[in-house]
Amino acid sequence: MNKNFDNKNTFNPAKNSTSGSTVNKINTILLDFDGTITKQDTVASFFMQFGEENWMEIEKDWIDGKIGSKECMLLQLDTIKHLTEEKLYNFLNSIEIQDGFIEFCTEAKKRRKEITIISDGFDFFISYILKKEKSDHIKFYTNHLEVLKKDNFLKFNLTFPYENKNCTSGLGSCKCAHAKVITKDENFIYAGDGLSDRCIASKAHLLFAKNSLKKHCLKNNIKFVEFEDFFQISDYLFKEGTTEDARVETKGAFRG
Numbered sequence: 001m002n003k004n005f006d007n008k009n010t011f012n013p014a015k016n017s018t019s020g021s022t023v024n025k026i027n028t029i030l031l032d033f034d035g036t037i038t039k040q041d042t043v044a045s046f047f048m049q050f051g052e053e054n055w056m057e058i059e060k061d062w063i064d065g066k067i068g069s070k071e072c073m074l075l076q077l078d079t080i081k082h083l084t085e086e087k088l089y090n091f092l093n094s095i096e097i098q099d100g101f102i103e104f105c106t107e108a109k110k111r112r113k114e115i116t117i118i119s120d121g122f123d124f125f126i127s128y129i130l131k132k133e134k135s136d137h138i139k140f141y142t143n144h145l146e147v148l149k150k151d152n153f154l155k156f157n158l159t160f161p162y163e164n165k166n167c168t169s170g171l172g173s174c175k176c177a178h179a180k181v182i183t184k185d186e187n188f189i190y191a192g193d194g195l196s197d198r199c200i201a202s203k204a205h206l207l208f209a210k211n212s213l214k215k216h217c218l219k220n221n222i223k224f225v226e227f228e229d230f231f232q233i234s235d236y237l238f239k240e241g242t243t244e245d246a247r248v249e250t251k252g253a254f255r256g
Contacts, residue, residue, distance in 0.1 A: 023189070023205075023206055023237070025187070026113075026186075026187045026188060026189055026205060026206070027112060027113050027114055028113075028114055028116070028182065028183050028186065028187070028188040028189070029108060029113050029114065029115045029116070029188070029189045029190075029191075030115075030116055030117075030118050030175075030178070030179060030182065030183075030188050030189070030190045030191075030200075030204075031115060031116070031117050031118070031190070031191050031192075032117075032118070032119060032175075032190075032191065032192035032193060032194070032196070032197050033117050033119040033121055033126055033140070033142070034119065034121045034194070035193040035194055035211065036098070036191055036192055036193045036210075037097055037098055037101055037117065038095055038096065038097055038098065038129065039095075039096045039097070039098055040095065040096075041194070042095055042121060042122075042125050042129070043073070043121045043122060043125070044059070045091075045095075046091065046125070047059070047076050047079065047080075049091060050080050050083050050087070050091075051076060051079040051080055052079040052080075052081065054079060055076045055079045058072055058075045058076050058079070059072065059076070062195070063195065067170075068167075068169075068170025068171065068172075069120050069169070069170055069171050069172055069195075069196060070160060070163070070170065070171065070172035071170075073143070073158060073172065074158055077156045077158055080154075080156065081153075082153050083153060083154045084152065084153060084154065085149065085154060088147070088154060089128075092125060092128050092129060092132070093132065095125075095129055097129070097133050097135075098229050098230055099229040099230065099231060100229045100230030100231035100232070100233070100234060101133075101135075101229075101230045102133070102135065103230065103231070103234060104230035104231075104233060104234045105135065105138070107234050107237075107238045108238075111238065115138055115139075116138070116139045116140065116141070116178075116182055117138060117139065117140035117141070117142070118140070118141050118142070118173070118175050118178040118179070118182075118200075119140060119141070119142035119143075119173060119196075120142065120143065120171045120172055120173045120175065120196040121142050121143065122142065122143060122145035122158070123140070123142050123143065123144050123145060124145040124146075124147055125145070126140050126142055127140075141162055141173060141178050142162075142173050143158060143159070143160050143161075143162070143172045143173050144158070144159045144160070144161055145157070145158050146158075146159070158172075160172040160173065162174060162177065162178065164176075164177040167199075168199055169195075169196065169198060169199045171196055175196065175197065175199065175200040176199050176200050176203060179200055179203060187205040188204060188205060189204065189205065189206045189207075189208075189237070190203075190204035190206075190207050190208070191207075191208035191209075191227065191233060192207075192208075192209060192213050193209070193210050193211040193212070193213050193214075194211060194212050194213055195212060195213075197209075197213045198213065198216050201213060201216070201217060201222055201224070202220075202222055206225070207222065207223065207224040207225065208224065208225050208226075208227045208233055208236075209224040209225070209226065209227070210226060210227055210228060214226060
């Protein structure tokens, strides 16, 4: 994957084109990781468990738009003190993936749909969790977290190989730029749950949303399908003998 993104970021496909024939022809599925593939936000949980008290003040500055996610994560990593390797791996081993994710990947593969994870999290976490779940064949793009050991405690070095300086969301790993490169401006399906998904949400041709992303979509009149787990996404996309229009009407979850 070419890391040199077009900073003009002129990715403007026709929005929310979701007829049955269109969706069936979409072969690219892009997924957020933290809080979407995993049951909890792995990065937030990490700082909540191991960060000093001011990690949440930094988080609030990001939520309020005072700082970008890149600055937020760098500052929050500085709050991690005296963390051992054992505690880190115990934490990562405790992270659960969302119900139905493995089955969703199986069904997508049968239909020759390409799944790619685009995240503004940490590659060290994503790689470990996917391997733990025997899903490390899935491609992902995110920030690079180097984990070092010094005096029996861990130190962290975070870098941003996919940074786009013109990212309107201030992400370390620009999701809109990823989508542009991966899809070559073709239609794509996206599923996400949070603040880092807001910009790309308006560009997806079919959007699955929950949590704060759902609230953002309702506020900004962005059409989406509400979901809680991947069994629901699979039913929506892959259920045999159901047209796209029938799925929308039956689930009553297509919001605008």
